[in-house]
Amino acid sequence: MSESKLNVDRAALEQLLQKRFFFAPSFGIYEGVKGLYDYGPTGTALQQNLINLWRQHFIIEEDMLEVDCAIITPSKVLETSGHVAKFADWMCRDTVSHDFRRADHLVEEVLEARLESDALARKMAEASLADGATTDAAAKAGAKKGKKKGGAPAPTKLDDAVAEEYRNILAQIDNFNGDGLGELITKYDIRNPETGNAVTPPAAFNLMFESSIGPTGTLKGYLRPETAQGQFMNFSRLLEFNNQKMPFASAMVGRSFRNEISPRSGLLRVREFTMAEIEHYVDPLNKDHQRFDDVAGIALPLLPGTVQLEGKSNPIYMTIGDAVEKGVVDNKTLGYFLGRIYLYLTTIGIKPELLRFRQHLNNEMAHYACDCWDAEIKTTYGWIECVGCADRSAYDLCVHAAATKKKLCVRENLPEPRVFEKLECEPNSKVFGPRLKRAAKPVQEHLQTLPEESLEAVSAALAKDGKATVTLSGTAVDGDYEITPDMVNIERRTITEHVREYTPNVIEPSFGVGRILYALIEHSYSVRADDEQRAVLSFNAAVAPFKCLVLPLSGHASFEEPLRNAARRLRAVGVPARVDDAASASIGRRYARNDELGTPFAITVDFQTAEDGTVTLRERDTTKQIRGSLDEIVQLVKNLVNGEITWDVVLTKYELVNTVASENDA
């Protein structure tokens, strides 16, 4: 955590998020279910704003085709996509308590604990030496500290080499499969830290929720684990809708599901989540992007696979242009989207210094991807994958086309017809049939799909020996078959192609909306310098759940009419106003409450309003207030919310109102 600029008391933040109902565990009045959360009015508004900005930034600016597909997916589709076989995590069971643990998390947790213990032991040893005490005393001190934590073992120093091994493993933990994790568990005697019991070897647990469709009980379905498959299903319809033009992208915002083994870390590892996914289809021979130059100059913090395999975790800074040119990032379209993702995240308020792009390691890569970069955001839980940007190549379209026998490809009129020569084999089926019987058709097909060199050899043999041998394998009639010159006509022909047919590749930026939302909350959180009981969420106006608060100084009846008037005027200029007229709470407490909701502006109606029609305008982060006529202030709020003026500029134009009293009136 040391290198981060995060200064968040997570317990306090979590309390705030529940109190202000950003989100809370679902079914809380029952026992609740791990990994499921409900968003309250605040979280729902925040989420909607993030999605609206996402739509603006990606779908509208780039003219993508938005779709909305079914969540329930028949098994066949996910068998083809590989999810039924491979979309799994490795799971261990405690051999005594039978609790389930995710294998990689278990290894991580235990090795990290050992390294911490090692660090502590080393620190204590150093301290003891400095004090001239014996290491024995240091051990005692450790034992004492251990006891305080409820009988935890004393700090244990590791051999330097072992500590180095641990660090190396942790840097590439995502690179281990089930067997690999099993070996680590055996080699390092990793046990369930909660019980001290041994665990079973890792077994695959499929992460999809299964159900049954219709009354027969025989049609198996799953809740989609990603929105992508639904988009692939519609590839041909979308290409048609786009008048056959390439490249193009589809996009979807929707719920996906993963049956996590042991959900934890709040919104970061949940069983149900909103994704925003883009499937951008490109020509595999040309992965350039028309607007690449718009982002080429942006410097990104990159953590390529090569760096990670050296056990390092510090990113290198490189412009996207350089990264593509040097082959660090595979192609311009992938690079373009990394840049666009960076712009989106920093625009909504993610701190650039707490953001990095990490390349997937080979074993970690999803079964469909040929290259993948994650936008990771630093939170108090560590670096969290919030956006994946994968090159899925032609994998999905190819497997679905093969399984359904439907063409999922682009046909492009060539500007110039392509003329080339080709050795072709034309079988004479009248001779073939009687001669080879059941094998006639397979042998003909075999000849027609032979690569040019092999066909050349057949042709040569026929010319030289008057016969040639064809070997079938993988058919119902495997074996050697003799063919003679009367059976085939092999000759070089000139082919003219007017149309090129190809399966596009897919570049997929995939956003976890809940993770981004949570990371943004942490990055926006702070406490007042003068009062650490007063927390603030400094959302910018575009993402803030509520834009402007309207409140009366007190419960005085004369405030009611101007209050309603102010709210109505704000709504009329398109700024949703939230009224807080809870007379029981002091003005300071109501300001504080709205600081916790992240509301950037507040209009206060006070005794002067009745006299001269003026109101005050307070800005959340500075807590400074100015005064003006209602008309003036409403217009100002509109411009502030739309980003047409900044608060800094406003402060140069207006006198400050003394607000010490109201701020402290809590």
Add this chain to the structure above:
Amino acid sequence: MSESKLNVDRAALEQLLQKRFFFAPSFGIYEGVKGLYDYGPTGTALQQNLINLWRQHFIIEEDMLEVDCAIITPSKVLETSGHVAKFADWMCRDTVSHDFRRADHLVEEVLEARLESDALARKMAEASLADGATTDAAAKAGAKKGKKKGGAPAPTKLDDAVAEEYRNILAQIDNFNGDGLGELITKYDIRNPETGNAVTPPAAFNLMFESSIGPTGTLKGYLRPETAQGQFMNFSRLLEFNNQKMPFASAMVGRSFRNEISPRSGLLRVREFTMAEIEHYVDPLNKDHQRFDDVAGIALPLLPGTVQLEGKSNPIYMTIGDAVEKGVVDNKTLGYFLGRIYLYLTTIGIKPELLRFRQHLNNEMAHYACDCWDAEIKTTYGWIECVGCADRSAYDLCVHAAATKKKLCVRENLPEPRVFEKLECEPNSKVFGPRLKRAAKPVQEHLQTLPEESLEAVSAALAKDGKATVTLSGTAVDGDYEITPDMVNIERRTITEHVREYTPNVIEPSFGVGRILYALIEHSYSVRADDEQRAVLSFNAAVAPFKCLVLPLSGHASFEEPLRNAARRLRAVGVPARVDDAASASIGRRYARNDELGTPFAITVDFQTAEDGTVTLRERDTTKQIRGSLDEIVQLVKNLVNGEITWDVVLTKYELVNTVASENDA
């Protein structure tokens, strides 16, 4: 169908909807799954517009608390709510083919077919009589017609009484439970019309999709059948968020799931659908609504239960004010929402004359509702329930409170303390314990919860006989117990209550977004008077998927720059522009294509644009065009889209451009 003003060729419409990718069956490249649909770019945009307008009309205007809750719901919650036991349809199986049929749909289909056949037979008999032919000839004609339809039976006339019975049953088909449907099937010999086979007696089939949460396989869950339960789970948090103020409403837009037995009718009966639901909490003692007067004057077409039970299906027209006053609609809040629903539906473009409000019959009512009205919209499939508006009373909060032992209620400070007298029983536990042992506590509890009259009787017996008998039942220590005056102190006391505690009632308007979307499409569909091959979807600008098309007269290179300029200018004033520069299609064909997408306006760049900077503006329904400078036209489109000016007014101010050539250039 005769009374409707619908004139829709459904086959043609369906073809249009697939071609323009409003929606299409999900997983179409596989076999597909019945009852699942994907929305394409057009349908997605239309759906979003409907939802945005809904948010504006309900959530924003009425300051509702929007939430976003989990879809996966643990079994316990739905056991409590009654869905596990009662959320079912009645299902029959063909005794030979084993196909599943929904029992009520089967009865409906067969009886309707018999009535049709009867009507035909009567018509033929009439015709024959008029022609002076024998009824024998009429029967022959029928037989002939029957053969044409592939061996269907000849029209069969029913006894007048039987026909009347059938019509009566159909008018209240929703009122039959499983046994009732079973009796109809036996009595009228109803068989699977596809096979002619008998069917099994109706059995209940639960409509929820079941799954298993987590790796243990022991935590059963369901996909939510409605969003309501998630909202109820959060009742206390929301009341707290609303500063304990009543009444208030929560709202949610999200996906729900029903495992339909045999989905049919396109978007109207699907297994996965988007709902928009409101849970409005009211004081059971005061179901008035602050804004009732806003809607009281609206006349609604109502079909109360009493009218239906008479076998009638013509609505009565009544203002909402009258309907509530006469007790046709139970209370003002229910009436208020019926009015708001009417306004929403007619604003988006549902035709008022194809809309009615039907009250649920007693047996049809969901297990939780005490009164329910459906907004039904007429489509080519008949009258379709699109919005339900139910009074769920305190049912849900009560059952969840009981199951969880959590308080789900409102505590209200009384303006004046409530002072009243009450007979109270104070047991002397020192005597109770030794005397009654294990029964002591149950007997004490029994006495303390006795109604006043019974307690009076106990008190009288103690005074008269020096003893009284208490009878316990339903406890572990059932039996008679004697108590004596030393054991209790029963006296009349004056109670002062400062707080009133009550469980609110819930009024629930619940919208099926997909059904409304489909009905709206039918109501917006027409074909050009001069060319029935040319279809138009006359969406108003607020709901239209795309607002303005920008297109060049032809593929001429000089059009490119002004085209892009026009699109940019439109976007700058907040009107999303869709460019159709497919050079291969004629201008007329491109207009026609966008008429099918329902795009209300089109700006065309032509040769005159290069000369004087003017463009033409075409309106979809009239196909009329005017001409003006780009600035002027862009501003006009903005005002048209925002509803600040109408096309009729525009036509009075501009000269028409001759468009015969371009419209016919298809």
